[in-house]
Amino acid sequence: xxxxxxSSLLIVALPLMSFAFxxxxxxxxxxxxxxxxxxxxxxxxxxxxxxxxxxxxFGFGMENGAYVHHIALQFQWLKFSDNLSxxxxxxxxxxxVALLIVITVVSTMVHLYSLNYMHGEEYFARYYAYLSxxxxxxxxxxxxxxxxxxxxxWELVGVSSFLLIGFYFTKPSAIAAAxxxxxxxxxxxxxxxxxxxxxxxxxxxxxFFVMIQRLTQAGSPYLAHFTATxxxxxxxxxxxxxxxxxxxxGKSAMFxxxxxxxxxxxxxxxxxxxxxxxxxxxxxxxxxxxLFPIFAISAPDALLIIAYIGAFTxxxxxxxxxxxxxxxxxxxxxxxxxxxxxxxALGVSGWGEGQTEGFTASIFHLFTxxxxxxxxxxxxxxxxxxxxxNEMKDMGGLRKALPITHITFLVACLSISGIPPFxxxxxxxxxxxxxxxxxxxxxxxxxxxxxxxxxxxFRLYFRIFWYKPVxxxxxxxxxxxxMNSALLVLVLGAAFAGxxxxxxxxxxxxxxxxxxxxxxxxxxxxxxxxxxxxxAYFFFSKESDRADKTVAYFGGFYRAAYxxxxxxxxxxxxxxxxxxxxxxxPAAWFDRTVVNGILINGTAVVTxxxxxxxxxxxxxxxxxxxxxxxxxxxxxxxxxFIQFM
Amino acid sequence: MNASTVIFYVLGSLVLIFGAxxxxxxxxxxxxxxxxxxxxxxxxxxxxxxxxxxAALQIIIYVGGIVVLIIFSIFLTQRSGEKLPPPIKKRLVWxxxxxxxxxxxxxxxxxxxxxxxxxxPGVEPTVHNIGEQMLSYSKxxxxxxxxxxxxxxxxxxxxxxxxxxxxxEIKPTDETTHITK
Amino acid sequence: xxxxxxxxILILSSALFFLGIYGFFSRRNMITMLMSIELILNSANxxxxxxxxxxxxxxxxxxxxxxxxxxxxxxxxxxxxxxxxNLYRRFNTIDIEDTTTMKY
Numbered sequence: 001x002x003x004x005x006x007s008s009l010l011i012v013a014l015p016l017m018s019f020a021f022x023x024x025x026x027x028x029x030x031x032x033x034x035x036x037x038x039x040x041x042x043x044x045x046x047x048x049x050x051x052x053x054x055x056x057x058f059g060f061g062m063e064n065g066a067y068v069h070h071i072a073l074q075f076q077w078l079k080f081s082d083n084l085s086x087x088x089x090x091x092x093x094x095x096x097v098a099l100l101i102v103i104t105v106v107s108t109m110v111h112l113y114s115l116n117y118m119h120g121e122e123y124f125a126r127y128y129a130y131l132s133x134x135x136x137x138x139x140x141x142x143x144x145x146x147x148x149x150x151x152x153x154w155e156l157v158g159v160s161s162f163l164l165i166g167f168y169f170t171k172p173s174a175i176a177a178a179x180x181x182x183x184x185x186x187x188x189x190x191x192x193x194x195x196x197x198x199x200x201x202x203x204x205x206x207x208f209f210v211m212i213q214r215l216t217q218a219g220s221p222y223l224a225h226f227t228a229t230x231x232x233x234x235x236x237x238x239x240x241x242x243x244x245x246x247x248x249x250g251k252s253a254m255f256x257x258x259x260x261x262x263x264x265x266x267x268x269x270x271x272x273x274x275x276x277x278x279x280x281x282x283x284x285x286x287x288x289x290x291l292f293p294i295f296a297i298s299a300p301d302a303l304l305i306i307a308y309i310g311a312f313t314x315x316x317x318x319x320x321x322x323x324x325x326x327x328x329x330x331x332x333x334x335x336x337x338x339x340x341x342x343x344x345a346l347g348v349s350g351w352g353e354g355q356t357e358g359f360t361a362s363i364f365h366l367f368t369x370x371x372x373x374x375x376x377x378x379x380x381x382x383x384x385x386x387x388x389x390n391e392m393k394d395m396g397g398l399r400k401a402l403p404i405t406h407i408t409f410l411v412a413c414l415s416i417s418g419i420p421p422f423x424x425x426x427x428x429x430x431x432x433x434x435x436x437x438x439x440x441x442x443x444x445x446x447x448x449x450x451x452x453x454x455x456x457x458f459r460l461y462f463r464i465f466w467y468k469p470v471x472x473x474x475x476x477x478x479x480x481x482x483m484n485s486a487l488l489v490l491v492l493g494a495a496f497a498g499x500x501x502x503x504x505x506x507x508x509x510x511x512x513x514x515x516x517x518x519x520x521x522x523x524x525x526x527x528x529x530x531x532x533x534x535x536a537y538f539f540f541s542k543e544s545d546r547a548d549k550t551v552a553y554f555g556g557f558y559r560a561a562y563x564x565x566x567x568x569x570x571x572x573x574x575x576x577x578x579x580x581x582x583x584x585x586p587a588a589w590f591d592r593t594v595v596n597g598i599l600i601n602g603t604a605v606v607t608x609x610x611x612x613x614x615x616x617x618x619x620x621x622x623x624x625x626x627x628x629x630x631x632x633x634x635x636x637x638x639x640x641f642i643q644f645m
Numbered sequence: 646m647n648a649s650t651v652i653f654y655v656l657g658s659l660v661l662i663f664g665a666x667x668x669x670x671x672x673x674x675x676x677x678x679x680x681x682x683x684x685x686x687x688x689x690x691x692x693x694x695x696x697x698x699x700a701a702l703q704i705i706i707y708v709g710g711i712v713v714l715i716i717f718s719i720f721l722t723q724r725s726g727e728k729l730p731p732p733i734k735k736r737l738v739w740x741x742x743x744x745x746x747x748x749x750x751x752x753x754x755x756x757x758x759x760x761x762x763x764x765x766p767g768v769e770p771t772v773h774n775i776g777e778q779m780l781s782y783s784k785x786x787x788x789x790x791x792x793x794x795x796x797x798x799x800x801x802x803x804x805x806x807x808x809x810x811x812x813x814e815i816k817p818t819d820e821t822t823h824i825t826k
Numbered sequence: 827x828x829x830x831x832x833x834x835i836l837i838l839s840s841a842l843f844f845l846g847i848y849g850f851f852s853r854r855n856m857i858t859m860l861m862s863i864e865l866i867l868n869s870a871n872x873x874x875x876x877x878x879x880x881x882x883x884x885x886x887x888x889x890x891x892x893x894x895x896x897x898x899x900x901x902x903x904x905x906x907x908x909x910x911x912n913l914y915r916r917f918n919t920i921d922i923e924d925t926t927t928m929k930y
Contacts (some may be wrong), residue, residue: 220924396664621923622922623736623850623851623922624736626850626851627736627739627743627851630743630747630847631743632745634746634747634750637750637754638750641750641754647829650829650830652833653830653835654830657834657835658839660838660842661838661841661842664842664845664846665845666847667845667849667858667862667865668846668849668853669832669851669852669862669864670846671906673855673857673858675862676858677857677861680861680864680865683865683868684864684868686870687868687872689865689909690872690875691875694875694876696875696879696889697884698889699871699875699889699892699893702892702893702896703871704870706896706897706899707864707868707896707899710900711899711900711903713856713865714903714904714907715860715861715864715903716908718857718907718910718911719857719881721911722857722910722911722920723855723912723920724859729853729854729855729858730854730921731861732852732853732854733852733854733923736851736852737852739851740847740848740851740852741848743847743851744844744845744848744851746848747842747844748840750845751836751837751840751843751881752837752840754842755833755836756833757830757839759831760833760851760880760881761833761881762880762881762882762883763881763882763884765883765884766884767882767883768883768886769883770878770886770889774886775886775889778886778890779890785922787862787890790890790894794894794897794898796895797897797901798901799899800901801900801901801902801904801905802904803906804905804908805882805904805905806908806910808905808908808909808912809907809908809911809912811915
């Protein structure tokens with residue numbers, strides 16, 4: 001085991017140890033000590049990650065001009081039979097290393113930020129324990145060597161997300177949100193599990209790389225067998241991959257499984273930044289990227305479906321984001337929209353020469369998005385911390401009160417709107433360029449969404465920092481050194497991460513590609529972004545009734561978007577009315593009358609009657625015992641005698 | 646039909662009659678005396694079959710020991726001459742059914758079973774022979790069961806002393822039961 | 827010499843046995859139950875002696891067993907009477923229906 005492998009093991013192990021330590025000593029430790037332990041552990045992890053990443057990208061990762069996957073550690077964990085065993089391990093390849101950097105950096109910043117933000121919370125140490133648990137699970141998910149290990153960590157991620165959303169467990173809305181997130185993602189994970197079973201049945205392996213090899217090689221018997229049967233026009237393989245994608249769609253909040261993410265904002269804001277913006281929600285993108293060769297080579301139809309779902313979700317969430325008034329909800333819908341960008345970037349990508357830029361663009365956008373979206377959330381957290389409200393109507397003119405937050409927030413907004421030279425510009429250009437080469441419909445949707453993105457982000461920006469100043473903001477940027485330093489670190493990533501030549505590191509095949517950069521192509525998306533910014537300026541830079549008039553003009557559409565197109569109500573109707581009445585009530589009736597009434601109570605009644613009947617036999621009278629004994633003996637003797645005479 | 650057959654039937658019916666009177670008698674002391682006669686009749690049967698030593702044992706231990714012990718305990722625990730409380734009717738019925746059916750079953754089996762006797766030359770059951778085999782430690786010797794029985798007797802002796810011994814700490818509970826009765 | 831058939835002796839002993847059983851079942855007084863047990867043991871003794879005499883005259887096994895049974899009966903009676911006396915001391919009765927402390 002060389003130093004890189006040891007480091008990669010430590011990257012997973014340190015957050016786990018930190019979790020165990022904090023959760024066991026959460027009552028004993030002083031909150032400040034617990035926070036500093038958690039933060040320092042994550043900082044160490046981040047440094048180790050940079051070490052491993054440098055080693056991988058500039059050293060041992062490259063073979064014959066292409067990056068190959070490197071198994072740092074693998075051992076058999078659970079053996080069911082000779083053919084079926086589950087391994088645990090650590091894999092290093094371009095996408096997992098890129099994700100490692102994102103996770104550890106954002107997590108470290110969130111840990112640091114929370115030192116101030118969560119100061120004085122009752123369960124401070126427990127909060128850090130949960131954060132460590134989440135980081136551990138996410139790192140394990142990213143470094144999984146096989147799909148089953150990924151599933152294990154996938155669920156662990158879901159659990160820690162549940163714990164953190166419901167962190168304010170005395171608030172009923174937080175509990176409801178946590179349950180909603182857990183149930184929706186669990187429901188999606190059911191599809192994932194079924195998909196895993198079908199995939200591993202077809203490929204006869206759980207290992208990612210063996211599976212990819214078996215299911216992509218032309219003439220492979222596994223592939224031939226898998227694609228031989230079809231259902232509703234799609235091959236079994238496509239169905240399996242779509243089921244796996246369903247799990248990813250649940251975690252990544254793709255339509256129609258997106259409903260949990262806005263509610264998940266009930267959790268502490270740094271948690272939203274870490275889990276529900278930068279890391280966990282991209283797990284679905286990562287999953288598709290992990291299986292990308294199978295999608296691209298053997299099931300392009302499934303990939304097309306993903307592209308359409310992604311494009312629709314991007315537009316849909318962006319429209320809703322324009323109407324929301326809770327700043328965290330705006331950011332949540334923005335997150336859904338941006339993840340949908342990554343999804344359709346994967347969807348429009350292919351395998352052939354020159355078609356894989358969508359893959360790189362997707363991971364690139366994932367990378368840059370993590371920085372600017374974490375920055376946006378942390379900035380929103382700073383604002384909420386300052387004025388103790390999530391609602392836009394309580395905000396306005398905060399640029400003097402919160403100068404650092406103002407600048408960093410502006411950079412993040414410019415970045416997400418795709419204004420050069422900030423990082424979002426590069427990744428978004430790459431995505432749109434990839435879309436324009438393959439699917440014009442998706443391209444136009446993406447283009448329009450990018451304009452909407454600029455509009456709603458700057459609506460947020462102007463509404464918070466300009467507009468009509470509010471008077472009673474009391475809680476300035478005092479005693480917030482940790483929050484400010486986290487913002488300042490992340491702003492570097494949000495501003496300059498786009499300058500990384502991402503294509504030379506991450507690509508579908510492993511061999512470096514060059515992302516096309518074409519100023520003449522960029523003109524259209526950038527001008528869309530500028531139009532969006534201008535509109536936002538027009539409506540929200542000063543207090544005016546322009547916005548209200550426009551809203552009145554749109555009327556019904558605005559109301560529908562404001563109510564999130566009634567998706568939650570549809571879900572409630574389906575679950576409460578349809579499922580509850582058609583399935584729940586009969587099941588409850590069956591349970592009460594048949595299971596409880598007949599089976600359980602019936603058993604009890606029969607047993608009671610039987611014991612009442614035979615209780616007198618246990619009279620304690622030796623003579624009656626002897627009589628039973630004699631009767632039994634006589635019967636036995638008679639039987640034996642009849643038998644043997 | 647010779648004399649010994651007649652004597653057997655007479656003795657057998659005595660055994661059964663006195664046994665029945667033991668079981669059915671409502672006065673406990675009389676029951677003990679009927680038991681005595683029944684046991685003596687059994688001893689008579691042994692004598693009839695030339696088992697002199699066993700008959701002597703029967704008289705000495707059963708008649709002289711056990712029955713006397715039983716009569717002693719009757720005197721210790723019972724006001725003699727009083728009638729016993731009547732038995733429980735339901736149990737009477739059931740025990741009657743069980744015993745009659747059991748007797749029928751065994752008699753039927755005994756009648757239908759062919760016993761095969763050994764033709765080897767017999768051994769006289771004299772005290773000499775019995776004693777020799779009892780204390781022999783060669784093959785078919787009974788010295789080991791003999792010793793086991795010795796220990797059993799010793800244990801019974803100690804045990805009955807321990808059980809019947811009057812314990813000091815029982816006294817208070819004794820009195821309370823007396824009072825509550 | 828004409829002998830009594832073995833089956834008659836066996837029927838005698840089983841009749842004595844079931845008399846004892848009947849007494850054991852129906853009696854309420856512990857001492858009378860003890861007497862019934864003596865009858866049962868005696869019926870077994872008769873069987874042993876009869877089998878020894880009729881079927882295995884070349885052996886003395888039945889005699890030995892009869893002796894042992896007599897000895898065991900003596901031990902049993904002494905112990906039972908000790909128990910009965912103890913019970914009498916505790917409950918002031920030896921009626922088996924009244925000594926119900928151990929019931930249930």
